[in-house]
Amino acid sequence: MRWTDLLRMSAQNLWRRKLRTILTMVGVMIGTASIVVMVSLGIGINQGYIDSLSETGELTRIQISSQLYWSSNNNAVVYLDDETTVKAQKLDDTMIRKISALDHVESVSPYMSFYNFQVRTGKLQSYYGLLAVNSSAIKTLNFEFKEGGGFSSSAGETLELILGENTLASFRKQSSQVWDNEAPDLDWLNEKFTVVLQDYNNADSDGNPKEYEFKARVVGIVKDNGGDAAYNIYTNIDTMKRIIQKHKSVFKDQNIKTDQYEQGYVRVDDFNNVLDVQSQIKELGIDAWSYAQMIQSMQQQSRSLQLMLGGIGAVAMLVAAISIANTMLMSIYERTKEIGVMKVLGCRMSSIGAMFLCEAAIIGLVGGIVGLAFSYGIGAVVNMVLGASGAYSSFRSVIPLWLCLVGLGFSTMVGVLAGLYPSQRAMRLSALAAIRTE
Amino acid sequence: MEPIIKLRNLVKVYHVGDEKLRALDGVNLDVYPGEFLCIVGRSGSGKSTLLNMLAGLEKPTRGAIQIAGERLDKMNESQLVRFRLQHVGFIFQQFNLFPSLTALENVTMPLVYRGVAPKVRKKKALAILKQLGLSTHVKHKPSQMSGGQQQRVGIARALVASPEIVFADEPTGNLDSRTSDEILGLIKEIARKNGATLIMVTHDNSIAERADRVVRLLDGKIIEIIDNRQNAQEQPQAPQNNQSPKEELPA
Ligand SMILES: Nc1ncnc2c1ncn2[C@@H]1O[C@H](COP(=O)(O)OP(=O)(O)O)[C@@H](O)[C@H]1O
Numbered sequence A: 001m002r003w004t005d006l007l008r009m010s011a012q013n014l015w016r017r018k019l020r021t022i023l024t025m026v027g028v029m030i031g032t033a034s035i036v037v038m039v040s041l042g043i044g045i046n047q048g049y050i051d052s053l054s055e056t057g058e059l060t061r062i063q064i065s066s067q068l069y070w071s072s073n074n075n076a077v078v079y080l081d082d083e084t085t086v087k088a089q090k091l092d093d094t095m096i097r098k099i100s101a102l103d104h105v106e107s108v109s110p111y112m113s114f115y116n117f118q119v120r121t122g123k124l125q126s127y128y129g130l131l132a133v134n135s136s137a138i139k140t141l142n143f144e145f146k147e148g149g150g151f152s153s154s155a156g157e158t159l160e161l162i163l164g165e166n167t168l169a170s171f172r173k174q175s176s177q178v179w180d181n182e183a184p185d186l187d188w189l190n191e192k193f194t195v196v197l198q199d200y201n202n203a204d205s206d207g208n209p210k211e212y213e214f215k216a217r218v219v220g221i222v223k224d225n226g227g228d229a230a231y232n233i234y235t236n237i238d239t240m241k242r243i244i245q246k247h248k249s250v251f252k253d254q255n256i257k258t259d260q261y262e263q264g265y266v267r268v269d270d271f272n273n274v275l276d277v278q279s280q281i282k283e284l285g286i287d288a289w290s291y292a293q294m295i296q297s298m299q300q301q302s303r304s305l306q307l308m309l310g311g312i313g314a315v316a317m318l319v320a321a322i323s324i325a326n327t328m329l330m331s332i333y334e335r336t337k338e339i340g341v342m343k344v345l346g347c348r349m350s351s352i353g354a355m356f357l358c359e360a361a362i363i364g365l366v367g368g369i370v371g372l373a374f375s376y377g378i379g380a381v382v383n384m385v386l387g388a389s390g391a392y393s394s395f396r397s398v399i400p401l402w403l404c405l406v407g408l409g410f411s412t413m414v415g416v417l418a419g420l421y422p423s424q425r426a427m428r429l430s431a432l433a434a435i436r437t438e
Numbered sequence B: 001m002e003p004i005i006k007l008r009n010l011v012k013v014y015h016v017g018d019e020k021l022r023a024l025d026g027v028n029l030d031v032y033p034g035e036f037l038c039i040v041g042r043s044g045s046g047k048s049t050l051l052n053m054l055a056g057l058e059k060p061t062r063g064a065i066q067i068a069g070e071r072l073d074k075m076n077e078s079q080l081v082r083f084r085l086q087h088v089g090f091i092f093q094q095f096n097l098f099p100s101l102t103a104l105e106n107v108t109m110p111l112v113y114r115g116v117a118p119k120v121r122k123k124k125a126l127a128i129l130k131q132l133g134l135s136t137h138v139k140h141k142p143s144q145m146s147g148g149q150q151q152r153v154g155i156a157r158a159l160v161a162s163p164e165i166v167f168a169d170e171p172t173g174n175l176d177s178r179t180s181d182e183i184l185g186l187i188k189e190i191a192r193k194n195g196a197t198l199i200m201v202t203h204d205n206s207i208a209e210r211a212d213r214v215v216r217l218l219d220g221k222i223i224e225i226i227d228n229r230q231n232a233q234e235q236p237q238a239p240q241n242n243q244s245p246k247e248e249l250p251a
């Protein structure tokens, strides 16, 4: 028998019993939809979030900080997990070297933040503070320069600035009340800049802070690649330290420490090593935070949802398989005589078996297709609800082509498996049934 | 001429409760190619049992069945299906058409099972339906046709693949006598044209008279074989020539 005839006859037989066929497909639909949505959520987390983060390099970055910078509390601890703690340690150059020496660590960049510094050029002023970093930060923070480049080695006492692309628009007239998203039209790399320390401890009678000015110039502008890098103004930490040393009297009230750092970034070679490195850093007594860890907890959250859907899917598929088998057996019982006649007319047993197997497979396949359509619907709703809840757009349902194909393959396979026994039964039916009169 | 069918000491025993029922009790018979053989006998004498066994629908308890050089008693189910596919056409008393298919589709089914291309099988089916005078009813479903028309579709279906042997179990049993006559004429005509061997169960004497040979069964045994041709040979004209004008009347 030709396979086109086989398919056509199977389809016709199913069509003859439309209602029953459709009811049988419902189980497959529910099963396929649950399973596809389950997998799609897993993919959604990986694709929607991890992929966008890994593009910007955020996924292989750990943020470190010491509790001893702002407080002199000697009992400060770092939590390794809910129970275990270690004593908090200073983030100083020795510690930086220790962290750099850890396996899988590519670079470490400590930084100090100076929020009471103002960056000015002409009459324009930015509200961003300064982040003092060393030159390895270019690697650690994944800088991509739009203009200029990194710090030069011989800057003397001029503070070199690297502007994040998104900070450009923050330069505006002090008096201006209008919020303007446009960056001023400046020749940034050749403009004269100053960095101003506003000392509120020595404010005048009107409450205006005392101001100290330092020379500065822009050496580079960092492109916005989706990460955090473009949202800061950076300066060279070594120059900063030199200035602080030189103007001790100015900085004495600023609570600035030069023997240790407040925070830093660590770049790890691979996403899969991040959690490991992070816990090693914590064991050294330094607090550490990473997107990788956040993603892990997110994955745990979504896993429970996935497990539930997987459970529903598995049960639905099992019920679907049983109901397919039941439908097929019923239809074989009703068609006993017809099958007998077919055998008398010379229809091969293998063709009869194949025909019933084909019917079961069609139920599985069509049920799977409709289920897939449902999955897209459910996915859209999930994305809408979670998107609206603004949860960092972390949960997402993504259904790639391969998932469609696997879903359809699976539902068809369930149909085929459920149809195996009935089709064997149909094959074995006696040709004599054609002769018998009821 | 070598017989196309050879039966040797064929026995079929049915077990009904504790009772053993010998439906066939040592049947020996040779049938020759192109022959039209009628099996007659009282109800319950074993006619259908014999025919079903010849068509490979039932296994003999003992004895040998050889058809077209193959031993049916030694075949398994799927070999029997293949055997029917290659050699056999079957006409049912209850017509047994597929109710959801049209006359044309019903007739093409044996060709579908044989893997014949759609165009070819449609052509063949239309041709044989025309021979049976059903050109106007090609698109009718069985429920839209009379008994005689349905049986003509049944005949077309049995003969469309040009089988060597055609079996028919009381093909006119459900029809009135005039229709029976027409139907019988058609079966004979097409079978003869194809050179097919025709074996028919009937208890209609007027039909049996038109067969080449008549086998009479009683309680599972052959009690009489009448050869109508010997009578014919005594007359100068062959019986088939006498009958042919009659066969052309219907349709
Ligand atoms: N499947 C069966 N089981 C038991 N007995 C059967 C079966 N088929 C036929 N018989 C018996 O075998 C005998 C012959 O039956 P059958 O060949 O149908 O007779 P006929 O066709 O000549 O009327 C009958 O007595 C019938 O009751």
Ligand SMILES: [Mg+2]
Binding pocket: B047, B048, B049
């Ligand atoms: Mg009978």
